[in-house]
Amino acid sequence: MARAETRDRARRRTAKRERMEAVRAFATGRVLDAGRTRDALQALLRPGDRVALEGDNQKQADFLAGELAGCDPEAVHDLHLLISSISLREHLDVFERGVARRLDFAYAGPQSVRMAQLLADGGIEIGAIHTYVELYARMFVDLIPDVALLCAEQADREGNLYTGPSTEDTPVIAEAAAFSQGVTLVQVNEIVDKVPRVDIPGDWVDLIVRSPRPFALEPLFTRDPRHIGQVEILMAMMALRGVYERHGVTTLNHGIGFDTAAIELILPTYGEELGLRGKICRHWTLNPHPTLIPAIETGWVESVHCFGGEPGTERYVAARPDVFFTGPDGSLRSNRVLCQLAGQYAVDLFIGSSLQIDANANSSTVTEGRLTGFGGAPNMGHDPHGRRHPSPAWLGLVAGEPPVLRGRKLVVQITQTFRSGGVPAFVESLDAVRVGEDAGMPIPPVMIYGDDVSHVVTEEGVAYLYRAAGPAERRDAVAAVAGATPVGRRIGHRRVEELRRDGLVALPEDLGVDVRRAKRSLLAARSMEDLVAWSGGLYDPPARFRSW
């Protein structure tokens, strides 16, 4: 029971003071000279440091990423990077140049091929692949950052930050670093005398630097209605009748994709006709999807809380403060962690598309040769056992052994049976299993586990997996809606009829869905121009989505 040796009880605080002294030559107060950013990083960082580099789902601390990648590996090496989304070339340059060695991350979409290669070559050491919120959670436990490199729209000279609509992940990373004696350095588009609102207090910010160009921001949640076809519309009609209407879903989260965009776009038409306005889809947790604009304008949507922003929706969102969470400055306040909390504990339904679903309803977006990771879908796409408050939709999927019963979240997978190019969406074994093995992962990178999935919607019909008595029946229900894929071919007509009779499967006619009506005329908006019109000219689509 010896007391630990006498030692400095505030080593991190001491280290911070030393780091800040070392960087002083390159700064005036909190403001770093942009031209000396690399020198400042070299003065600030120590070999082996744990560095949280802001690379969110959408916005990127790209200037700081580039400056970090340019550091002299003699001076700065063996860093341990925490990056939620590996999106930029610079994120991996840092490893190729020997500045960093170890990586913990959540998603690596655009850089996933190069990442797999770098891993195979031994140029990178992976800690683990997380979901976004898991990675942030660990920043308060066993991955506490020494330095955080962040981004925001504006700062004042006291370091108060204005993030604008893309608050996204900045507050949680800033909090982890600022209250653990870490150093926070923020690239901003502008330094101003007074920020329009304070998203993060200056107290939490040690250094700011004006980036030579605005931070990169991807419009990931914009889908052009032009690309929505009859099959997506048919599936949307079935989802609406067979899931939303049947279960009375008032609170929900939509993943991104044309399938869910189709649902958003038939609310003001098909949904209205069914008399469902005010009865379903009232409260949402999702980014500001442009395809939700017609539903908002026709009075379907009471509230939307957002993970992040979406370029082009700024003026529209600001003009709808009854619906969106906006600040005293008028613009959106998003917050990934709080929206994830809301999506996990306050909403009744998650619906998303997958690239592959296996016979047990496990699904993944991982395909051969790509180490993409998880993002946020696993957090939304599972039944949270920590939920206790009931709602009609949740209680409708009651589970457990009487008398100890509980409700269940609706976790819906929506997909065509074949993807473009005739590739089956339903497969015997997920590519993720092989990718996981090849990458030496202890368990395969499954996005959503089959036992958490309550419904599968395809152009064939709806499978009510939550009603299955066991794994065998669940597999049959999946097969019944898997069409002509190898998984679907395993089931015979008679068994499908049994499943229909027992309420495990519904075909369009069982749901009162007239397949002939699945036409583009059912979409409230059929083009980006239509969305702009619905917005009263307030929506400004990014250039790549403009054809006029």
Place this chain on the structure above:
Amino acid sequence: MARAETRDRARRRTAKRERMEAVRAFATGRVLDAGRTRDALQALLRPGDRVALEGDNQKQADFLAGELAGCDPEAVHDLHLLISSISLREHLDVFERGVARRLDFAYAGPQSVRMAQLLADGGIEIGAIHTYVELYARMFVDLIPDVALLCAEQADREGNLYTGPSTEDTPVIAEAAAFSQGVTLVQVNEIVDKVPRVDIPGDWVDLIVRSPRPFALEPLFTRDPRHIGQVEILMAMMALRGVYERHGVTTLNHGIGFDTAAIELILPTYGEELGLRGKICRHWTLNPHPTLIPAIETGWVESVHCFGGEPGTERYVAARPDVFFTGPDGSLRSNRVLCQLAGQYAVDLFIGSSLQIDANANSSTVTEGRLTGFGGAPNMGHDPHGRRHPSPAWLGLVAGEPPVLRGRKLVVQITQTFRSGGVPAFVESLDAVRVGEDAGMPIPPVMIYGDDVSHVVTEEGVAYLYRAAGPAERRDAVAAVAGATPVGRRIGHRRVEELRRDGLVALPEDLGVDVRRAKRSLLAARSMEDLVAWSGGLYDPPARFRSW
């Protein structure tokens, strides 16, 4: 597809402007005249408003609660209150006086009997009973507050708030209200020229009022080691060897109680002897438990992130910034939502005590006549299916159908087989089932579901429920450690031997635990004085815990 009728698109913003104008007569800038608080509330509130009244697990906006209860029900009525913890008389006075009608809450410990009575009399309408974070989640979805009544230690005249160590739940409630055009009114202990640090930016705060007395704060996490006996110590020894050591648990959360306090207090003795320092219990998510001080002082603990503060630990925590999350002012920054996130997604083990466990390992702290609610245990005490990153402890409980396997959180229930007074802890049916029926709840208020529990520790031994092949085997394993309770008497000696052989149950001798060593001499601190001594005089126990 008719566009909604032309209407005010910013009704909430308009309403806020009107409310703020109505209250102007009682304020100078943002500062409300304390003597006119009731008038101000009457001017601010409208019948039917949804009001978030800060009543956290520990700190209470008690002055505002009292002023609200004193409002004229002719002027203010039919409010819908959102209160996480119903702790004060005033919380229910508001209903008895007709000021409020509807309640959504999470926990009602001290007022649970009166609440049940008020409910039976029709004096209160319950929306739902939540966990803390569920209630906050809904504030961003379908329970968005019109007005938030909060508390903090200090404010400056611009409304910047300093919460001190008990940041707790204030940031999340403030964010929900401030960005949804709600009005935020904060009682503070002091109004100062400059706050020591900004916990919540003044932008988010509409009104502040200096409370005539400091807000109430309960030392809920202080346990006097004097009350820890041999049985708790024996269980702690078994938990340490049979769970922590066996699974290599490095990240964890302890619930409150003498059972877990005993574990904290034998780390520097028994744990040290076993050579476990640095191998287990390195990163913690929990309030600053005074009983953790010896483990911190002997170098066991690398980090602690806290849900809230604990009265008396302020100076000690401030002196240990390498361990605790502290701000630039030196004092603790706690945050319930982020600590819950960490506890859910970043730690491998939750351990807590229950009042009752049934034969299927479902547990609850609800007993006859009390409608207590949930608090935070269900969020910590379940296996989060949204987790994807592996750790050795998590992987050790691998589950699922190959090849789609996943790890599992360690959810441990620790309890003596009989509570004080000879009341069995293991019961055939939870009181919660009857209480739920009596209160008309759609499902019983179960705290932790049996299928989420991985281990049960009693003075008899450890049951490894995660190894059970099915519900029947799980029931046997529970029974094997349930001693002479009705549940325990159901199992015979031979079956217990089988379970030991198969690794489903371990008795002290199976774990190398010498029962004779379970003595108070094994506690690193045996009194509050000992804790103070360990802290080097930095810990200041609240008066009720002082006997010297």
